[in-house]
Amino acid sequence: MPQSLAVRCPACRRAHRYTAPSYPCACGAPVVPPLDKQGVATRVVHRAWQEDWITVPCGSCGRRGQWPRPELGCPCGTVLRIPVTADAPERPALPSVTIRTARDAVTAVVLYLHRLGYGGIRRADRRPPCGIGLAGRGVLAHVDPSARPATLRDVECLWLTAMTESVGCLYFSLTGYTKESHTRADTLGIPLFLLERSGTVTPVNPSADQLDGSGA
Incomplete structure (x- = not known):
């Protein structure tokens, strides 16, 4: 009831x-x-x-x-x-890793994907043009540890690959996103995340905010 x-x-x-x-x-x-x-x-x-x-x-x-x-x-x-007994706005503490290398970036993303509820995370079968591809049940994630912001082409390539495999997709960048790539991701509904050197994963668009709050 x-x-x-x-x-x-x-x-x-x-x-x-x-x-x-x-x-x-x-x-x-x-x-x-x-x-x-x-x-x-x-x-x-x-x-x-x-x-x-x-x-x-x-x-x-x-x-x-x-x-x-x-x-x-x-x-x-x-x-x-409305008052609730779980009144503290707590966020579960997540294991974190300081990002110094591309492998560290992948580790941080894997931990975050597990936190969202995605399982079976592994290297994607199809290697992306740049960065590292990760795949899980129902999801394809792109980890971009490069020193340049993610471009429009980067975002569209991820989306096309995910469409081909009939899964959702997420983009994680260590440097950020160009204005064009951010706008295109919003149009396509692709969650964008920023990887901070501390290992923190920060949502940077509405789709990412929603996913971060509700989980997979």
């Missing part, structure tokens, strides 16, 4: 009944944010990325996924943040 909670708007004092949404875990089971029946709804005044997401474990497989923090819009115009 869906979880529900009685909440009151702190601005107009109007009462509401909020029902928690269900999100699909990578294993296929539904995940529902645990509502805090003892908590109080608060007003959203300022937006911060870290505060807009919560980490909720799947009750079936235990996978810890990040989902949007529950919110409710009041007719008076106030946005209410």
Whole structure:
């Protein structure tokens, strides 16, 4: 049965009944944010990325996924943040590797792909024109450790290869992206990520942000 909670708007004092949404875990089971029946709804005044997401474990497989923090819009115009027991906007700590070589870059990407929920990661059968290709179940990832930004051609080559193999694709660059490649990736829906020397993987376009938050 869906979880529900009685909440009151702190601005107009109007009462509401909020029902928690269900999100699909990578294993296929539904995940529902645990509502805090003892908590109080608060007003959203300022937006911060870290505060807009919560980490909720799947009750079936235990996978810890990040989902949007529950919110409710009041007719008076106030946005209410619904209290949950997993109220800390924690991100699971990831193993990291300092990137000094191309192999380090590949290791960092493999760790990140595992974190997203992709399995069976290996070297891609088809070698890309530049960089390193990685393949997993349902995904093709391009790791670009070069000293130049990824170009339009780089992004399109990845997309065409993924289309041929009927899988999704992701691009990881150590240096960044040209304006043209970034625009083209947004058009094609390709998640773009930046590899930092510390081993941190940072999403740099909307498709990557969504994938980073929800997982594969």
